[in-house]
Amino acid sequence: MRALVFNDAGHPVQPTLQTDRTAPKPGPGEVLIRPTRMGVCATDLELCKGYMGFRGVLGHEFVGVVEAAGDGQSKKTGKDWVGKRVVGEINCVCGTCDMCKAGLRSHCRDRTVLGIAGRDGCFAERFVLPAVNLHEVPNNVDDDHAVFTEPLAAALQVVRQLKIEGRPYITVLGDGRLGLLCAQVLSRLNATVRVVGKHEPKLRLCEKWGIPARLLGDVGLRKDQDIVVDATGSATGLTTAMQMVRPRGTLVLKTTVAPGSTPPHTPASDGVKPRAERSEAPDQTSIDLSPLVIDEIHVIGSRCGPFRDALQTLSAGHVDVVSLVTRRMKLADGVDVLRAANQPGALKVLLEP
Amino acid sequence: MRALVFNDAGHPVQPTLQTDRTAPKPGPGEVLIRPTRMGVCATDLELCKGYMGFRGVLGHEFVGVVEAAGDGQSKKTGKDWVGKRVVGEINCVCGTCDMCKAGLRSHCRDRTVLGIAGRDGCFAERFVLPAVNLHEVPNNVDDDHAVFTEPLAAALQVVRQLKIEGRPYITVLGDGRLGLLCAQVLSRLNATVRVVGKHEPKLRLCEKWGIPARLLGDVGLRKDQDIVVDATGSATGLTTAMQMVRPRGTLVLKTTVAPGSTPPHTPASDGVKPRAERSEAPDQTSIDLSPLVIDEIHVIGSRCGPFRDALQTLSAGHVDVVSLVTRRMKLADGVDVLRAANQPGALKVLLEP
Numbered sequence: 001m002r003a004l005v006f007n008d009a010g011h012p013v014q015p016t017l018q019t020d021r022t023a024p025k026p027g028p029g030e031v032l033i034r035p036t037r038m039g040v041c042a043t044d045l046e047l048c049k050g051y052m053g054f055r056g057v058l059g060h061e062f063v064g065v066v067e068a069a070g071d072g073q074s075k076k077t078g079k080d081w082v083g084k085r086v087v088g089e090i091n092c093v094c095g096t097c098d099m100c101k102a103g104l105r106s107h108c109r110d111r112t113v114l115g116i117a118g119r120d121g122c123f124a125e126r127f128v129l130p131a132v133n134l135h136e137v138p139n140n141v142d143d144d145h146a147v148f149t150e151p152l153a154a155a156l157q158v159v160r161q162l163k164i165e166g167r168p169y170i171t172v173l174g175d176g177r178l179g180l181l182c183a184q185v186l187s188r189l190n191a192t193v194r195v196v197g198k199h200e201p202k203l204r205l206c207e208k209w210g211i212p213a214r215l216l217g218d219v220g221l222r223k224d225q226d227i228v229v230d231a232t233g234s235a236t237g238l239t240t241a242m243q244m245v246r247p248r249g250t251l252v253l254k255t256t257v258a259p260g261s262t263p264p265h266t267p268a269s270d271g272v273k274p275r276a277e278r279s280e281a282p283d284q285t286s287i288d289l290s291p292l293v294i295d296e297i298h299v300i301g302s303r304c305g306p307f308r309d310a311l312q313t314l315s316a317g318h319v320d321v322v323s324l325v326t327r328r329m330k331l332a333d334g335v336d337v338l339r340a341a342n343q344p345g346a347l348k349v350l351l352e353p
Numbered sequence: 354m355r356a357l358v359f360n361d362a363g364h365p366v367q368p369t370l371q372t373d374r375t376a377p378k379p380g381p382g383e384v385l386i387r388p389t390r391m392g393v394c395a396t397d398l399e400l401c402k403g404y405m406g407f408r409g410v411l412g413h414e415f416v417g418v419v420e421a422a423g424d425g426q427s428k429k430t431g432k433d434w435v436g437k438r439v440v441g442e443i444n445c446v447c448g449t450c451d452m453c454k455a456g457l458r459s460h461c462r463d464r465t466v467l468g469i470a471g472r473d474g475c476f477a478e479r480f481v482l483p484a485v486n487l488h489e490v491p492n493n494v495d496d497d498h499a500v501f502t503e504p505l506a507a508a509l510q511v512v513r514q515l516k517i518e519g520r521p522y523i524t525v526l527g528d529g530r531l532g533l534l535c536a537q538v539l540s541r542l543n544a545t546v547r548v549v550g551k552h553e554p555k556l557r558l559c560e561k562w563g564i565p566a567r568l569l570g571d572v573g574l575r576k577d578q579d580i581v582v583d584a585t586g587s588a589t590g591l592t593t594a595m596q597m598v599r600p601r602g603t604l605v606l607k608t609t610v611a612p613g614s615t616p617p618h619t620p621a622s623d624g625v626k627p628r629a630e631r632s633e634a635p636d637q638t639s640i641d642l643s644p645l646v647i648d649e650i651h652v653i654g655s656r657c658g659p660f661r662d663a664l665q666t667l668s669a670g671h672v673d674v675v676s677l678v679t680r681r682m683k684l685a686d687g688v689d690v691l692r693a694a695n696q697p698g699a700l701k702v703l704l705e706p
Contacts, residue, residue, distance in 0.1 A: 253642070289591070292606055294654070296514075296653075296654045298651075298652070299650075300651055301652075302646065302649060303646055
């Protein structure tokens, strides 16, 4: 089968399209999935720069059909799922560690993550996932919408983690894929939401949605926002965010910044630089975190979110994901897919098998 | 009068003992205070390295007697205070900005801070402070205890900001002045508290108080602590703390890290390096903050705290501050006072006028 793989075949290590990869077999409790639509995320691009030291099939955003099931014990695993149209949570967990037992399964100590850590991903004609990770897609949510379930869940996680009191001023910093999803879900709260970004065309999408949007250069950094969501995917995002949030305000981090990687790893963020710039220029910057202490800022790290809520949101038509689709490509296009997602103006690149 | 001053008289700028400084006059709403005991804080040492760009009389920890009052309107200002033994909050606020009106006076937009920002401090024979900042010291709290009100309040701020559920595991990272105060107040909660530090003699103080204490090299970094308080005063403290706190755990930042300053500014922390090391070696390190996002850590910046609670805690004898006193010196000892506080094993250096 075809699969977009990041492994040691090339020197330097680089993503390649394999055409003769053996299809995986579902193990106990797992199902075999034929993806019908896949989405490219900034994390995929970061993995190709060495993030997480990942090797294997890329991809973690998908909607697909269950084709077969491995052996399973519980009634929720196994044949029940065959033939159903599904999306799937990406963290594959042990169920027995302290985190799993505490109900924090996405923080499982022994997890693998679809196409990100220790497990082949979905940019292939077939892939496997534990049946417990699956969610059936409602009939009124088509594939082009359902493929946004994972990044939309990540945006909804921000809503779930925030405590909204009064009518706070919220700035979403960053106009990439994730920032625009965050802005849409946050604008449904009792809050005054704006997006601050760097790309006029992306900010015009906000205008269409009725969400105020401004260029970063045009706004004052006045420490007057109750909540700032850093979805920039840039190492400088946090510094800017600290200049925007008020004392005792809340700063939500969706950007993961690793030293030596500028700009860094943000699921669904944009603006990832090509490989060469990173490997040759080790990070010389360091962030002054003293404003966090002086202004007694509350920082909330935020990662994966609730798939069920995301599917309900898509089913209810509460977000516009169609406008986020920049290109529609084929798995056979291989690494061109990653290049397309890496373009400055790109939002979501969708893949068909 | 005598005053320990950091100003541009010397080249390079360095602290000096002035003996002929004119005593200040209290303005409207202010009082003139004769300090009877003062404490040296790591922030004082950091100011002498350029932190905050401060110029003027150093010092913000004191207990003293009110000698005179300027003109004041409210009954709480003015003559009522004369003759009383007081401690004083260090943030001098406008009372009219959005922060003051929101009850967040310590975050006043236009604040000056005693001996730290825009206002002469207490390392002098006399100094002035707004009368609204004052708290009368209970009779059973002597000067050697009362002088700890400000750093103890900073430690109590951690308690005030935390939400304790169940019986959490708490690690206080750092065995300096502030770490040891934090450990003492946290150990009174329904929690399992330990101190992790680098200095055997300081950790033995914990043993005396019945608080488990371990050397950093002897503990595993297992992401298993519910709460970690970073009171290291070191740029590397945050990285260690992120390796100790569990996913979805809470990390309290008492350390302010400014780039180019290693180790950095921590009120009441120890281990501050001499001037030369800093100015000649710009910070080459940068911190990988991605664990905050991946593990969805809650970070709480924490600064000044409640003086009233601190005085009650001292009055009730709930903390041992006497054991923290390393040296007792005179204002006339001048810069030797700062050198003494800068010694590796030093905890609190107290000053008498």
